[in-house]
Amino acid sequence: MADDKILIIMTSGPDTPRRCATPFFFATLATAMDYEVTMFFTIDGTLLLKKGLAETVFPREGGKSVGEFLREAIESGVKMTACTASLELHGLTPDDLIPEARLVGGASMWQMAEESKTVLTF
Amino acid sequence: MAIIRGCNLPEDLFYYPEKHLWLKPLGGNLFRVGLTPMAGKLSGGKLNAVTIRSKNIGNEVQQGKSLATLESSKYVGPVPAPITGIVRSVNERLASEPNLVISDPYGEGWVVEMEATRWEEEKAALLTGPEGLAEYQKKLEAAGISCD
Numbered sequence: 001m002a003d004d005k006i007l008i009i010m011t012s013g014p015d016t017p018r019r020c021a022t023p024f025f026f027a028t029l030a031t032a033m034d035y036e037v038t039m040f041f042t043i044d045g046t047l048l049l050k051k052g053l054a055e056t057v058f059p060r061e062g063g064k065s066v067g068e069f070l071r072e073a074i075e076s077g078v079k080m081t082a083c084t085a086s087l088e089l090h091g092l093t094p095d096d097l098i099p100e101a102r103l104v105g106g107a108s109m110w111q112m113a114e115e116s117k118t119v120l121t122f
Numbered sequence: 123m124a125i126i127r128g129c130n131l132p133e134d135l136f137y138y139p140e141k142h143l144w145l146k147p148l149g150g151n152l153f154r155v156g157l158t159p160m161a162g163k164l165s166g167g168k169l170n171a172v173t174i175r176s177k178n179i180g181n182e183v184q185q186g187k188s189l190a191t192l193e194s195s196k197y198v199g200p201v202p203a204p205i206t207g208i209v210r211s212v213n214e215r216l217a218s219e220p221n222l223v224i225s226d227p228y229g230e231g232w233v234v235e236m237e238a239t240r241w242e243e244e245k246a247a248l249l250t251g252p253e254g255l256a257e258y259q260k261k262l263e264a265a266g267i268s269c270d
């Protein structure tokens with residue numbers, strides 16, 4: 001049973017690789033502290049949930065890919081949600097996303113924010 | 123002292139093998155808790171931070187709930203409570219010297235001291251002595267973990 005909920009809103013995407021590792025790291029860390037963590041991807045952040053794309057993004061040359069950070073977060077129990085409208089922005093379909101991503105509307109984001117003790121935006 | 127799969131595992135400690143924690147009885151219901159060399163190996167050999175949750179200090183933590191967190195460039199994860207108990211003291215040195223957990227796991231690198239509140243119920247799940255270490259060895263072999 002988790003202590004509290006945390007919501008991390010991810011708007012950064014592959015154009016800004018250095019902004020793409022820390023949010024996942026913080027999410028994984030929060031699960032290690034027994035928080036229930038949800039990440040909500042919108043604007044360019046949604047692209048990181050496109051199958052295979054995060055594996056091609058490297059915050060640091062020669063370091064871990066964003067895909068590895070994403071996988072660690074999923075394995076630690078972080079829930080991944082994506083904004084339906086942002087799919088259209090990038091010409092994506094639901095099938096383009098990794099299977100762990102759940103599509104939700106904007107109102108769900110507000111509801112998750114309302115239920116969370118802390119909301120972070122990247 | 124026993125060396126198992128390259129890891130030093132003293133026989134007089136209790137072990138919580140799921141997360142490679144050790145417990146040392148200090149008398150009464152008090153136990154010192156730290157991480158075995160396996161935990162150091164799995165976290166990549168160099169820790170950037172060991173953070174003990176401040177809300178746990180002086181409060182009862184249930185077995186399996188997060189006591190502290192480990193951060194390294196390769197790994198981030200919890201240090202779960204190996205027993206249910208009240209956190210009586212924390213190793214303040216870890217705030218500035220987190221790598222003591224790896225460099226001196228059974229000495230200056232201890233993490234917390236806990237007063238067990240359900241020791242009789244929970245001790246059966248911990249491993250200790252030659253038989254316990256043999257079982258720990260089997261678990262390490264099954265998981266392919268070694269300190270070499």
